[in-house]
Amino acid sequence: MAPEIVLQLALLTLTLAMFIAIRKFPREALSKLRTRHRATLQSNRHFAHGSTLLAQARGAHPAQSLAHAKSALFEAQKALSLSPKDPGPLVLKALALDLMGHKSSARRSLDLALSSPRVRSLAESERGDALVKRAELKLATNRRRRVDSALEDLVEAVRLGGSTKATAFCLLGECYERKGMREAAKEAFEGALRVEPGSVAARQGLDRLGP
Template sequence: MAREFMLQLAFLILTLSILYVVHNLRKRPPQLRFRNRTRDNHQSNRHLVQGSRLLARARSISQRPQTMAHARNAIIEADQALSLSPRDPAAHILKALALDLMGHRTAALRSMDSALSTPHVKSLSAAEHVDALVKRAELKLAVNRRRRVDSAVEDLVEAVRLSEGRNTAALCSLGECYEWKEMKEKAKEAFQRALDLEPESVKAHNGLDRLGP
């Protein structure tokens, strides 16, 4: 859980920094519009930073009422960022993570779908794209594993491709999906590739143990 939180937090911070650069490198419109747009981008980034802090705080608190309150406030910050920058995938991702923490996985999945839709996804780096695909696959399985496992596999296969097979989380989740689909050899291959990348991966070890020789 702690490792997942750190990965998600690092993902959010990296997304914010990359997107700030992307926004400021875009072709400038007329001067007045550029000034307004710069102000909006600055305000949007400020909401995203505050929302990320609230989400981190929500995950660090054991009392559920406080966790829920911070998560709700993170969603408010994400919505304010989206009102200023509707195409910013970082805001959709922040909202998805907060909704997921509150247990609203269907709504979280919709937000993640928005982050990965065209043209939003074009603003993501390859690494950010991979992390978002892995998270969306996780949400699909949480919402309805039986109906969405094939769709989750598509996301995870794409995540493995984009990461050139170097993302342990994607490989382990893909292994679990293949295991649920009773595709034993493919599941073992995915878990073994994850183990080769991260020899201490508990999820990969457990997956191989379940599948047996």
């Protein structure tokens, strides 16, 4: 076979291979994207259902509350299995465990949610709310030993803001009060009242501290 013909055949073969590769790559990439998207959608469904169950648990009588909390935990685990890097299901899991009375396990779940790189997926306000909850759990499981650790979370939570900012200020005030830091405690309780003027906990804190 003449060298020119061999060269032409080689070029034709290479061109055909490149054409197939170019056509195939987008389909493979799209297939992977669709798989990831389906997993994300399914994870979000479990998360949304779990959040609804958690809200129902908070307003139900004890027996039904426990049943709803267990179901919320199941949905959180399902969502986590589909999106293991998503901190949302870990926060949901922590809240469900807390309602079930498993405070140490709930705190560990929040530790994971707030660890790198997961924490980068949380908005500042979401991170603030998660820090407040973790501080609550730290104080509930071992108040005396964990005051300083809870303080760190609460100072950061106040800086970040969130729907529980008033609670963060109140807990901060209680921590300062326990450490004998009277003026700092008063400032924290006053901060809570600026955020939520009707805060009973803040008023009680200021009453305890006196003028």
